[in-house]
Amino acid sequence: MVKISLPATLGQKPEKAEGEADKTEILIPAADDVQAVAAGTRTPTLSRILCVTVALVILLSTVVLGIICTYKYYHLTRAPRDNFFRCTVLYDEDAISVQNRGRLQLEEDVEIRLDDGIELINVPVPEFEGGDAANIIHDFYQSLTAYHDLSLDRCYIIELNRTIILPPRNLWELLAKMKLGTYLPQTYIIQEEMEVTEQIGNVHQLGSFIRHLCSGKKTYKLKRKSVQRIIDKRDVKNCHRIRHLANLFVVEASICEKE
Known part of the structure; x- marks a missing residue:
């Protein structure tokens, strides 16, 4: 800031302190x-x-x-419309049945929910003897499989067998090929033998999908006993059989009561 001092206006004699000059300051x-x-x-x-x-x-x-x-x-x-499939497969039960009556036929409706890790499978009443009508859920997040036997109106719960059940993405790819007609499996059957161990009183901890399927129904826990390729015709135990396609082969769940 620059200070400029000007003399006082002519004719005015302002009071000033002793020794102070008459001036006006402009900044x-x-x-x-x-x-x-x-x-x-x-x-x-x-x-x-x-x-x-x-x-x-x-x-x-x-x-x-x-x-x-x-x-x-x-x-x-x-997009979910692309996740619904209706498939029909022919399979061999054993060498004798093939000679006598040819291949067996399995039909099922499948819905795959990739984001939920869920496979929903409906098997109607089979045209040939060999299995019960059922609704099946493979829940890969809960790592559980649920079978709802429609003839008994009962649910059965068992740990998911990841060695024979294809994950949702892989099953989707398989069924998509079948839908396009580029892959039609002529396959065989393997059997999982399961035993009823106890009744489950509360299904709410089993995940929302299984809870919805089994709510209000008698629900039982299963224990897996064995997996085999050949079906033993001499087995006369009290068992209910549910067959479905969840891989390159048909899986039969043989659900038996405790001996």
């Missing part, structure tokens, strides 16, 4: 002061720019999230 801002004031006036502008930038980032994030949610909504509501 003129220096260049440094002008720059300081200018910098101070720019500060609100920078704040506004920062606020606008943050607002734009929030807006863009909202738009991106909206696009993602919209995509997921339409993907989950439209």
